[in-house]
Structure formats: C-alpha cells, structure tokens
Amino acid sequence: MTKKIKHYFPGANTPDGFFNYFKYILPVEEANRIFCIKGGPGTGKSSFMKKVGEYYLEKGYEVEYHHCSSDNDSLDGVVIKELKVSLLDGTAPHVTDPVVPGVVDEVLNFGDCWNEELLKDHKDQIVDTQNYISNGFTRVYKYISAARSIYDDWKELNYKAINLDKVHQLQEDLKAKILPMPISHTGENRHLFATGFTPNGIVTYIKDIIFDCKDVYVLEGAPGTGKNEILQYLSQEALKRGLDIVSLHSPLVPEEIEHLVIPELSTAIVTSNALTNLEFEGTHFYMSDYMNQEILDKSQYKIVAASQDFYYILNKALGILTDCKENHDKLESYFIPSMNFDKVNDLFDYVINKCNQL
Known part of the structure; x- marks a missing residue:
C-alpha cells in the first residue's frame, strides 16, 4: 500500500537571510547513507530526488520531501525513513559537504553530466543573471526584516493585554x-x-x-x-x-x-x-x-494599522521572490540543453542499487 508523503521546508527565507536546519533532515549519527548532490540550476537535482522518492514510496516506504523555500515546487532533500537514507541538494545557499565521507556520505556530481563548452557560450548571461538574483534576495531579506519589525509592534500591542x-x-x-x-x-x-x-x-x-x-x-x-x-x-x-x-x-x-x-x-x-x-x-x-478586552480596545486602531502594514510589506517581499524565481528559471534554461540526462539516469540506477543493499 502506497503511503502518504510528509512535506517540510528544511530552510527558510527569514528577516536575517537564509536560515537552514539541514542537519536535521537526517542526522549523520542516524544515517546509513547520505547522498550530497552537486550541480548547477536546471541539472535535474530536484527531479532526480523526486524519482528516488517515488520509487520507494511505491514500494511502501515512508518518504519525506524537503522543499526549497525559494521554489517550493522543487526539492532540497528526500528521506527514505526505514532505510535511513537521504539525498540532499548540496549547492548554495545551503552548501552541504560530506561529514563522514565514504562511511555515511557520498557525493553525486551532476557536473560530470554536462557539456562545459555549451555552458561557456552563455557565460556572460549566466553571471549577469546570477548577480541579478543575488541582489534580489538581498532586497527580499530587507523587506522581510521590515515586516518583522512591524510584526513585533503588533505583538507588543497584543501582549500588553x-x-x-x-x-x-x-x-x-x-x-x-x-x-x-x-x-x-x-x-x-x-x-x-x-x-x-x-x-x-x-x-x-x-x-x-x-x-x-x-x-x-x-x-x-x-x-x-x-x-x-x-x-x-x-x-x-x-x-x-x-x-x-x-x-x-x-x-x-x-x-x-x-x-x-x-x-x-x-x-x-x-x-x-x-x-x-x-x-x-x-x-x-x-x-x-x-x-483583557478593555486594554485591547484602547489599542485597536494601532493593532489594525500594524497588521495592515505588516501584510503590505510582506507581500512586497513575496513579489520580489517571484521575480527571483522567474530569473532562476532563465538561469536553468542555459543549463538544461547542456545536460546529458542519460548519465543522470545511470546515477539513479546506481543510487537505487546502493540503497537496496542496505
């Protein structure tokens, strides 16, 4: 019987920038195997992890999908609970490297599956787009921080009552x-x-x-x-x-x-x-x-104003995030044609065989 997937975010866009709890996806002390996937945008990391997750879900295993907060349709990680196996996107902003290499951790390098010459043709566009996205996220965090300040004011007004x-x-x-x-x-x-x-x-x-x-x-x-x-x-x-x-x-x-x-x-x-x-x-x-309703009533107009300002500023942050995602899609469009996905499929077979031996 197919089980239901549990979904999480291992990281978040916060007032202080990107914040992650990646070490809690599957702690190395508990893991039989952790696959750290390296590769650029559009190289198939998320699709690869979904494919592994679906394979074991159909076999009745309990599976967790850990989503990317900058694109919740993509994955940053997958856990097959009973096997104590995880696959992680090891690229920025949550760079993950082996902690116990060879014993628990293993790197899957999707960079071995691309054509560098095709990528070099788009060097300027790739660099410019990456810089645009980086600047966009700096703005996102400023707006979330501003929203947090207003949220704190909203909290304090309520807390007095x-x-x-x-x-x-x-x-x-x-x-x-x-x-x-x-x-x-x-x-x-x-x-x-x-x-x-x-x-x-x-x-x-x-x-x-x-x-x-x-x-x-x-x-x-x-x-x-x-x-x-x-x-x-x-x-x-x-x-x-x-x-x-x-x-x-x-x-x-x-x-x-x-x-x-x-x-x-x-x-x-x-x-x-x-x-x-x-x-x-x-x-x-x-x-x-x-x-205390009487105390709340005295501050009601301030509470309403704070809540309205909070949602207004937060929605500005979300709008900038959407723009960043659109440009990330543009970035992926440079990488996808350069990929040899037959090699990626070979890596899938390798991972399944490795997991099935546990």
Whole structure:
C-alpha cells in the first residue's frame, strides 16, 4: 500500500537571510547513507530526488520531501525513513559537504553530466543573471526584516493585554492532558519548518505533516497572545519526559515554534496564526479568551494599522521572490540543453542499487 508523503521546508527565507536546519533532515549519527548532490540550476537535482522518492514510496516506504523555500515546487532533500537514507541538494545557499565521507556520505556530481563548452557560450548571461538574483534576495531579506519589525509592534500591542496567569494555567492544563507521564531522560528535538515564504506566496505543509496525528490541539490567536510561550513550554516538558519531538519554526521569527509534533504520542499542538490562518480539526483554544478586552480596545486602531502594514510589506517581499524565481528559471534554461540526462539516469540506477543493499 502506497503511503502518504510528509512535506517540510528544511530552510527558510527569514528577516536575517537564509536560515537552514539541514542537519536535521537526517542526522549523520542516524544515517546509513547520505547522498550530497552537486550541480548547477536546471541539472535535474530536484527531479532526480523526486524519482528516488517515488520509487520507494511505491514500494511502501515512508518518504519525506524537503522543499526549497525559494521554489517550493522543487526539492532540497528526500528521506527514505526505514532505510535511513537521504539525498540532499548540496549547492548554495545551503552548501552541504560530506561529514563522514565514504562511511555515511557520498557525493553525486551532476557536473560530470554536462557539456562545459555549451555552458561557456552563455557565460556572460549566466553571471549577469546570477548577480541579478543575488541582489534580489538581498532586497527580499530587507523587506522581510521590515515586516518583522512591524510584526513585533503588533505583538507588543497584543501582549500588553494578555492575562499571563490564565495562559500559565492553560499551559499546565495542556501538560496534564498531553504529558501525564513522569520526567525521565531527555528526548531528541528535530528542528524544521512547515511554512515558508516562497515565490508562490506563503506556503505551509503543516496539514501534510500532521495527517496521521490522532490528537490535535489548536491554539488560535493573533501575534503576542501567548501561543509561542505555550509551545515552548510544552516542547521542553515533552523533552524532559524522554519524548522525541519535531519543532516546526516560524520563518518570520525563526527562534519561535509555529507548531509542535510529538510522534510517539501521535499528537500535534498547532497554531492558527497571522501567516497561515488555517482551519484545523481538533480541540481548539481561543487565545482571545485569555486577553483583557478593555486594554485591547484602547489599542485597536494601532493593532489594525500594524497588521495592515505588516501584510503590505510582506507581500512586497513575496513579489520580489517571484521575480527571483522567474530569473532562476532563465538561469536553468542555459543549463538544461547542456545536460546529458542519460548519465543522470545511470546515477539513479546506481543510487537505487546502493540503497537496496542496505
């Protein structure tokens, strides 16, 4: 029976530039094999990884797709869980090199599959396009940073109205419900993103990640209403009880958790937030119930203005990302004709044979 793919972002476009959790895709300590793929744009890295993923998915293996935040239709990585195998795009901005070469890691060089003479004919266009894209991403990060500043103002306005005693009581109630077991050893914390700022807008895979969770708890509320504090608290309490967790971070505030998954308990604590505004099935907690409405009313016009300005600036960043993607497609058009995809197919056969021997 074919299983469902779980989708993640291992990296994100953030206010501080590109931020990645690539080492958590498949930690080298746990891996049987990690294939680091090197090659330029349009050389087939993403299609290659999808092909490997589909091969093992059809055979009933659990597969993860790790998407590129600068083009969420492309992959930066694939994991075949039962085999403890991953394939990673090892090129910038997330350069990945072997950590334990020959033992765990192996490089697949797609540069061996292209015709350098054909590429040299387009040297000037390639360099100019790369520079244009690089400058574009510099602007993207400036706009996301500006949006983050406005978001922080929005948060602070809401936080002034929060009833911390009530929020702390909710934390304790959730801990008692979800984590009744005693403290033991420390669990492992896997850090990734469910949501990304992409050329296709704000994209989230959280529903693909939690589809098999039996218990889902939903925290609904605006920025600064206590959601992150609750998630941080529950994540630490779960780790103290020897539970492995998946901390799914916010691309806007990478140090904060957007969603929390506890696989062993088949439980997720998710947020309906300013980035995604998703509707979830599950047990809902409305953070507005833990706020002082009178204080909120006094700042309402400021809150509305901050939220409007936030979305306006963030959409500017997303528009620049779209322009970068269009030029990246142009870059790929120079590489694709130079590729010998028969050689790439030979590498596919090599990888499958290598994995099947594990």
